[in-house]
Structures are given as structure tokens and as C-alpha cells.
Amino acid sequence: MSTASAPLPQFGPGRHLLSVSQFNREGLEALFALADLVEPIAQRRSVCTVLDGAVLGSLFFEPSTRTRLSFESAFLRLGGEVTTTTGVTFSSMAKGESIEDTSRVISGYSDVMVVRHPDEGSVAQFASASTVPVLNAGDGAGEHPSQALLDTYTLIRELGARGRDLDGATIAVVGDLRFGRTVHSLIKLLSIHDGITFRLYSPPSLHLPDAIAEHARAHGNTIIVCDSVVEALEGADVVYATRVQRERMTEELHSSVRGSLLDRERLEQAGVDQHIIIMHPLPRDSRHDAFDLSNDVDDLPGLSIFKQTDNGLLVRMALFLTALGCSADSVRATLKQRPWKAELDWELG
Ligand code: ASP
Numbered sequence: 001m002s003t004a005s006a007p008l009p010q011f012g013p014g015r016h017l018l019s020v021s022q023f024n025r026e027g028l029e030a031l032f033a034l035a036d037l038v039e040p041i042a043q044r045r046s047v048c049t050v051l052d053g054a055v056l057g058s059l060f061f062e063p064s065t066r067t068r069l070s071f072e073s074a075f076l077r078l079g080g081e082v083t084t085t086t087g088v089t090f091s092s093m094a095k096g097e098s099i100e101d102t103s104r105v106i107s108g109y110s111d112v113m114v115v116r117h118p119d120e121g122s123v124a125q126f127a128s129a130s131t132v133p134v135l136n137a138g139d140g141a142g143e144h145p146s147q148a149l150l151d152t153y154t155l156i157r158e159l160g161a162r163g164r165d166l167d168g169a170t171i172a173v174v175g176d177l178r179f180g181r182t183v184h185s186l187i188k189l190l191s192i193h194d195g196i197t198f199r200l201y202s203p204p205s206l207h208l209p210d211a212i213a214e215h216a217r218a219h220g221n222t223i224i225v226c227d228s229v230v231e232a233l234e235g236a237d238v239v240y241a242t243r244v245q246r247e248r249m250t251e252e253l254h255s256s257v258r259g260s261l262l263d264r265e266r267l268e269q270a271g272v273d274q275h276i277i278i279m280h281p282l283p284r285d286s287r288h289d290a291f292d293l294s295n296d297v298d299d300l301p302g303l304s305i306f307k308q309t310d311n312g313l314l315v316r317m318a319l320f321l322t323a324l325g326c327s328a329d330s331v332r333a334t335l336k337q338r339p340w341k342a343e344l345d346w347e348l349g
Contacts, residue, residue: 013325016127017135020145020189028192032153034318035311037328041077041335042313044342049079049334050326057110058084059102059126060137061093061117066282066309067137067146071114074316079334083109100129107131112323118247133323141179141248147281148185150315154308155190155238158277164237168195172232175242175261175292177208179249182281183242184212191219199224201232203257203291206244229262233270238277241293243285263294275302282309 009015011022011031023031041048056075060068064086072082085091093102099122106113107130114135115126120142127134138144156166171190177183177200187208190196198216200208200223213223226232233239241262246254260266267276278297282305285292297303321331 011319012322014133015323016130016133017145017319017323018124018127019136019143020148020185022145023149023189023192025192028149028152028189031149031315031318031322032156034321034328034331035153035314037331038078038314038317038321041331042074042310042317044077044338046335047079047338048077048331048336050331051075051078051080051320051324052334054080054111054324055109056080056082056320057106057113057132058082059091059106059113059115059117060084060086061091061115062138064116064137066312067116067144068114070309070312071135071137071146071316074313075320077313078317078320078331080111080320099125103127103129103134104131107134112320135319135323138181141181141184141245143185143188144181144281145185145189146312146316146319147182148189149319150308150312151182151186151240151279151281152189153315154279154304154311155277157311158302158304158307159237162237162275162277166190166196167193169237170197170199170235172199172201172229172236172239173208173242174201174229174232174239176206176244176257177202177242178206179245180242180281183208183240186240187212187216191216191221194220197222197224197235199226199232199234199236201226201229205253205256229266230270233267233272233276236272236276238279239272240279241284242281243283244291257291258289259291260289260294261291262297264296264300267297267300273302274300276300278303278305279308280305 008022011017040046075082103126112133114137115123116137118140120140123136123139216223244257280293
């Protein structure tokens with residue numbers, strides 16, 4: 001969570017994105033309308049140059065595959081340019097440079113920055129010294145707002161495809177609820193919706209922080225803590241599973257959590273519909289005996305993990321457009337057909 005004490009302003013042009021608390025329903029709808037608009041660009045059906053001349057400073061001081069590449073691809077798809085540094089070892093932070101100095105320097109080279117850092121509150125620190133908008137790409141066990149936004153966008157689409165609303169949905173959230181920042185941000189963001197029931201399961205050592213559960217309850221949503229995954233799945237429209245955040249815990253704690261978290265057998269035991277929406281922020285730990293979402297659910301029709309990753313591109317494009325004050329009309333004005341081919345014309349069987 002952000003360490004800022006004053007309430008953060010709503011996200012908009014020229015604003016940092018530090019926390020999901022910067023969104024209300026109206027703000028979400030506006031962002032998601034932009035995400036819908038850029039879908040043909042993300043799918044390379046058309047080309048857009050609305051960010052021509054703009055430069056992204058992409059700073060990742062913690063491992064990332066999806067978040068970094070999708071933020072960077074999003075910027076490139078909108079016609080901007082990307083400069084990047086990954087890991088403390090390869091930046092001047094390894095020489096003792098402060099977050100504030102690094103931020104001030106890079107903001108002189110960029111029009112917007114995306115920052116991931118292992119310490120909770122550190123991205124807010126970056127933002128405090130920046131002269132351009134900073135988007136939080138994950139601050140330790142704190143928040144991961146862009147992930148929660150793409151998760152919510154996916155939930156609305158997937159539930160909609162089943163004739164359902166997000167309001168009133170029952171969502172099982174299972175795995176490492178203590179250190180998983182995606183879960184913290186998601187529960188907070190979903191709390192602005194109405195009548196959501198969260199059915200939680202985690203090992204006792206990895207329970208959801210009280211403050212997050214309280215936040216959901218204070219917004220009129222329901223939190224039910226369950227003793228097993230099977231119990232959490234009862235009546236669920238969606239199951240959101242997370243990886244054990246090994247990098248944020250002792251080896252002793254990590255080794256106490258073993259065995260599959262969610263697999264086909266447990267889904268069958270719970271008797272859920274086979275179209276249940278299965279989500280995960282990824283990466284999932286596919287090693288033998290990892291406490292995570294098993295690969296044996298991969299052929300179920302409700303598996304939505306790659307829809308999440310595809311939607312991540314749209315939502316991150318929408319975040320850049322918003323932060324840099326680009327309207328839907330300015331996007332439309334620079335759209336053109338692509339002259340090149342983007343699909344494989346044969347596939348390996
Ligand atoms: N990719 C997500 C994150 O950065 C989830 C994870 O790493 O487990 O928080």
C-alpha cells in the first residue's frame with residue numbers, strides 16, 4: 001500500500017498512479033472505454049502514432065516479465081519510444097544513489113516513468129522527486145495497481161460473456177494472500193463494486209492482512225475465510241489463485257507450504273461448473289510440488305490467465321493515454337492500417 005498519508009487524487013492527466021484507491025467507478029469506466037478503443041492496435045490490426053516523440057523511462061528493480069514487457073509494448077504500440085534499466089546491479093543505485101536522485105534524473109529524460117521496486121512505499125518515494133507521471137508497477141508487498149485494473153477488466157468481460165455482472169459476484173481468492181500484492185490491490189479495487197463476496201483460502205501463515213479485509217467490509221462487501229480450497233470454491237463464479245511470494249519470506253516459512261494449491265481434482269471435489277473463471281496474475285510456479293495453480297486445469301474452458309495477459313496490454317495502453325492526456329479522438333486521428341503481416345500462416349501441430 002502507498003505510504004502517503006493524505007488521500008491520493010483520482011488518476012488522470014499529469015497524475016502519478018500509486019494505488020488503486022485513485023479510482024472510482026467513473027474513473028474505471030473511462031479507463032476501460034479507452035482500453036476497448038485500443039484493442040485493434042494491441043492486436044496489430046491497425047497502427048497508431050499518438051505518442052510519437054514521447055519517451056517512457058522503464059525502471060524495474062525487481063524481476064518482471066509480463067509487467068515490464070507489456071508496459072513497454074503498450075508504449076511502443078502507441079508510437080512512443082522506450083528507455084529501460086533492470087535490476088539495481090545495472091543502475092547507479094548499486095553505487096549508493098538515492099531513489100530521489102535517480103527519479104529526478106530519469107524524469108529529465110522521460111515523459112512518463114514506470115517503476116517496480118522491492119520496497120513497499122518506494123514507488124511513492126520515486127514519484128515525490130519526479131517531474132513526470134510515475135506509474136507503480138509493483139512496490140514490494142504493497143500494491144500492483146495495473147495488475148488489479150487488468151484483472152478487473154478481465155472479470156467484467158468474462159462475467160459479461162456469461163451474462164453476469166461483477167456486482168454481486170462471488171470470488172474465491174486462494175494462495176499467498178499475505179505477501180501477494182496483486183490480491184491486496186484487487187480486493188481494494190473490487191471493493192468499489194457492490195455486493196461482492198470474497199471467499200478466502202490461504203495457509204494460516206499467509207492470511208490476508210486485516211487492513212485489506214477491513215477495507216472490503218467497510219465498503220459493504222463480504223469476506224469469508226475458509227479452511228480449504230474446496231470450501232472456498234463453494235458457489236464461486238471466479239477463482240483467483242496466486243503464487244507463494246518466496247522472495248518476501250524466510251526459507252523456513254516457504255518450506256512449510258507445499259503441495260498443489262488448486263488442481264482439477266479440487267475443482268471436481270467442489271463440484272464447480274467447468275466454465276468457472278480461473279485467474280492468476282502469473283507467473284505460476286510449475287515445478288513439482290509447488291503450492292500453486294496446477295497445469296492440469298489448462299484445458300478447462302474457463303481458464304482466463306492468457307486473457308488477463310492480453311488484456312494487460314490494453315489496460316496499460318489506456319493508462320499511458322490517460323496519464324499523458326490523450327483523448328479518444330487523438331487516438332482515432334493517428335490510426336492507420338498496417339502494411340505488414342502479423343500472423344503466422346502455419347502452425348506447428
Ligand atoms: N507478477 C505478479 C507480481 O509482480 C505476481 C507474482 O509475482 O506472483 O506481483
